[in-house]
Amino acid sequence: xxxxxxxxxxxxxxxxxxxxxxxxxxxxxxxxxxxxxxxxxxxxxxxxxxxxxxxxxxxxxxxxxxxxxxxxxxxxxxxxxxxxxxxxxxxxxxxxxxxxxxxxxxxxxxxxxxxxxxxxxxxxxxxxxxxxxxxxxxxxxxxxxxxxxxxxxxxxxxxxxxxxxxxxxxxxxxxxxxxxxxxxxxxxxxxxxxxxxxxxxxxxxxxxxxxxxxxxxxxxxxxxxxxxxxxxxxxxxxxxxxxxxxxxxxxxxxxxxxxxxxxxxxxxxxxxxxxxxxxxxxxxxxxxxxxxxxxxxxxxxxxxxxxxxxxxxxxxxxxxxxxxxxxxx
Amino acid sequence: xxxxxxxxxxxxxxxxxxxxxxxxxxxxxxxxxxxxxxxxxxxxxxxxxxxxxxxxxxxxxxxxxxx
Numbered sequence: 001x002x003x004x005x006x007x008x009x010x011x012x013x014x015x016x017x018x019x020x021x022x023x024x025x026x027x028x029x030x031x032x033x034x035x036x037x038x039x040x041x042x043x044x045x046x047x048x049x050x051x052x053x054x055x056x057x058x059x060x061x062x063x064x065x066x067x068x069x070x071x072x073x074x075x076x077x078x079x080x081x082x083x084x085x086x087x088x089x090x091x092x093x094x095x096x097x098x099x100x101x102x103x104x105x106x107x108x109x110x111x112x113x114x115x116x117x118x119x120x121x122x123x124x125x126x127x128x129x130x131x132x133x134x135x136x137x138x139x140x141x142x143x144x145x146x147x148x149x150x151x152x153x154x155x156x157x158x159x160x161x162x163x164x165x166x167x168x169x170x171x172x173x174x175x176x177x178x179x180x181x182x183x184x185x186x187x188x189x190x191x192x193x194x195x196x197x198x199x200x201x202x203x204x205x206x207x208x209x210x211x212x213x214x215x216x217x218x219x220x221x222x223x224x225x226x227x228x229x230x231x232x233x234x235x236x237x238x239x240x241x242x243x244x245x246x247x248x249x250x251x252x253x254x255x256x257x258x259x260x261x262x263x264x265x266x267x268x269x270x271x272x273x274x275x276x277x278x279x280x281x282x283x284x285x286x287x288x289x290x291x292x293x294x295x296x297x298x299x300x301x302x303x304x305x306x307x308x309x310x311x312x313x314x315x316x317x318x319x320x321x322x323x324x325x326x327x328x329x
Numbered sequence: 330x331x332x333x334x335x336x337x338x339x340x341x342x343x344x345x346x347x348x349x350x351x352x353x354x355x356x357x358x359x360x361x362x363x364x365x366x367x368x369x370x371x372x373x374x375x376x377x378x379x380x381x382x383x384x385x386x387x388x389x390x391x392x393x394x395x396x
Binding site for chain 2: 002003005007008286290291293297303307312319324325326
């Protein structure tokens with residue numbers, strides 16, 4: 001008697017349908033409206049000593065506290081550390097004489113551009129961190145008043161990745177984008193805040209911003225993934241329990257574990273050449289497969305001894321398959 | 330005793346064929362492969378030989394009980 005079978009190592013997601021499938025778009029992929037822009041985060045290449053020097057050189061600027069300044073035009077600048085860089089958190093003042101400004105989103109962009117152009121002139125160089133992303137936060141009013149209403153809404157949209165929920169704030173992730181429902185006090189309705197990251201290189205070169213490419217992979221083994229990335233010359237590989245990030249050919253890759261399928265989702269940023277990106281993904285797929293083949297080969301040879309089996313022969317066929325014939329004794 | 334012919338493909342997937350294993354026992358080797366390779370058998374096809382042997386087994390057991 002005999003059977004033939006096909007098997008998938010656990011290093012793969014069982015369903016190969018996941019391969020190259022884009023994550024389904026849900027209604028939370030909001031169309032970002034320019035008028036809803038409320039906050040900008042801009043990473044810089046400043047040293048700690050340069051910030052007080054630069055701020056002192058700005059005209060019409062008042063220091064509010066140790067890290068916060070306000071320009072006479074209503075632009076608020078708050079300095080904070082973000083991913084190891086000093087980052088300017090820019091907002092428009094919402095109260096007092098600035099109530100009358102109706103197009104605050106446009107003013108925020110305009111005044112922020114002017115501010116950084118001034119910094120560039122003072123330091124005689126580009127002061128933004130070219131390798132970084134600028135983060136745009138958009139706010140939308142909602143009619144929701146309770147946490148329960150929102151949790152029901154998220155449940156109905158099959159959103160399960162909700163790392164934080166309190167009476168005044170619910171954070172969640174969809175398609176590798178961060179969102180949060182937030183309200184300042186219990187009397188108010190919640191508003192929705194959406195985060196969009198745009199590589200600075202796209203902004204500086206005036207290109208149309210490229211939304212990060214996101215797709216599912218069928219990779220499940222972290223070690224094999226890291227080995228594959230290393231073999232492809234990836235740099236700055238950083239990993240934790242659920243994430244692997246690296247840089248390759250000027251692109252930033254972020255693999256994050258999908259708890260439902262156990263496979264990694266991939267977000268690629270700073271894509272400048274679409275076909276180069278597609279080729280890289282194909283190469284990584286092939287390399288990951290070869291690494292799994294090697295891993296499986298070593299496991300089988302090691303384990304047959306414990307089962308009183310014997311390797312009768314092994315050969316490599318023309319298609320680079322390894323054929324093992326095992327005598328069951 | 331029989332043999333297992335295991336093919337490790339470059340895309341990481343595995344194919345296996347059993348040879349010369351008597352009875353339905355050959356199905357047990359799907360489990361063995363899963364243990365050897367940390368894998369999950371996704372598709373098992375019985376060959377013509379499997380059905381031929383099953384028919385013979387059935388015929389033989391029926392023949393014995395008839396007698």
